[in-house]
Amino acid sequence: MMTTTLLSFLGRVPRTEQGYRETRYDFGDGNLGEPAAFFGWPLQQRIKADRLVIMGTAGSMWDHLFEKDVPLAGDEVDAQMELIEAVHAKTVTAECLDPLQRPLAQFLGCDVQLEIIPYCRDGREQVELLSIMARHVTPGDTVHIDVTHGFRHLPMIALLAAIHLKKTRQATIKGIWYGAYDPDTGEGPVHNLAGLLRIAEWIEALHSYDKDGDYGAFAPLLGAQGEMLKNAAFFERTTNPVRARSELRSWAGLDHGYPADDPAAALFREELEKRIAWHQRPDRASWERDLAKRYLEQADYVRAIIYGMESIISAEIQNRHGEVDDYENRDIAKDEMRNTREGFKTLSNLRNALTHGVRPWDRAIERALESEQGLRKTLRDLFRQLNVL
Structure with missing residues (x-):
């Protein structure tokens, strides 16, 4: 059974006497959700992930996760008080979070993992973050990544993490989510940046072709029409240029050789056609x-x-x-x-x-x-x- 995993960065939004600043997020369907300080809440309500991994640094707003309706009792209440002090001092540790992980999971009705992550200031810490994210993804998972509240450089790392998870976990990346904030309205339009992965796939296909000359690498990006390129690559690499050229000419003659719903295809069209131009000789x-x-x-x-x-x-x-x-x-x-x-x-x-x-x-x-x-x-x-x- 495939699992849906949401990897969400917690961060820290401005806080007033009334609490952390809240935003009403707009997913583009005309329905503004309830105000939330942490975008992970409305996103989890929408995608209903089986596993929610919340990642933050020692100074993230961990106390916010337990501010409202999460039922706590006994030692858990004491752990919450200690967590509030640690958040204020920016000294939150895994030991602070461990006692509160189970009640949060019970409240949300899904597996919850709370992870302290490094600040990703250098290559070692950035690789450590990718390792942490991969540890929570099992092979074949459907994955969503929320970069709303992370540091400004985290979206770049998250994009690399998404590519890493696709390759090492065979994960399907359904979303790289960013909830913006409009200070004039207090609302936040939501953007799914997963389309960037399509650009990465085209770059990878170009690299693969330039390495070994197999333009069959482009076939998966072109849908059903790409089968012609795959066939052409086979004939060319088995030294049958006549059959290879026939397949290339058939593909080049199509009115819809490129997927209409893939904007990245237009970006790489010239580069692909340059690489198969021999058939026009x-x-x-x-x-x-x-x-x-x-x-x-x-x-x-x-x-x-x-x-x-x-x-x-x-x-x-x-x-x-x-x-x-x-x-x-x-x-x-x-x-x-x-x-x-x-x-x-x-x-x-x-x-x-x-x-x-x-x-x-x-x-x-x-x-x-x-x-x-x-x-x-x-x-x-x-x-x-x-x-x-």
Whole structure:
């Protein structure tokens, strides 16, 4: 059973003789809620989380959590008095909160965890906060994060925490909530900042593509239409540029290739289309040249050599006005060039050495394979000699 977890920062709002300043929060549905000093209360009423984790520093307004109707008795009343003094002195500890956690959970009807967190002034404390948040999230949880009352830098940390939880806990981040405050009206419009995660997903997909050339990384961001990109990536990476280009052209020809409800898609559209622009080139030799260059840049040397050789074969057949997609034509041209072009022969031997893992008999190839720098230089030199670059 999936659990909904609300991670809420407590903070400290201004206090008068009447108590902490209250705000009526507006979730955009036209209904202002009851005044609240802590945004976590109206948010919890709305999302009904199974687990509420309230995080605050030694100086947060912990006493506010028990100001109203939470029933306390015996030692719990004494613990409340001690907590009020600790809040005033900004010296609240976990020991101050432990006796009051159970009655608050009983009152709210959900699991409640009260956590003292660091001030997140440096990298160590910021990582500690991410660790604390992750400790309260189980794999597959639906998670909401409330950053309303935290320090000004906490929303940035919370965004990183959300990304961290998605990756390490496979959590679904439904909301990163911020309740603003309008001093003129005393009301607070509520904003869900979870859309920022979509931007992070696009950035991650761009990084993944730039690392290994697989634009299938964009497929999950594009919905059903993204299946075409996934197919294109498969065909390209299995050295079938004809099928890959067909899939890319089909996707590029769609009226709705990008999700209409994803504003982030417009932000990254130019970058994505730049990365698949090879399919717009006029002939097969130029497609393969573009792919060879790209795989060389990405240090995928086997695919770089394969596409480099194929581009040379395609260019040769095009110069002869032959059928470039005919297998027999390509096989004949390859065999001829192995015997007549020393550079092509060297590329072919390099490919064999890389794919078969055998020690090359050619000393020049052996030298090229002694270091990545040597291999990259050799390939660049051969590609220039053979008009691939």
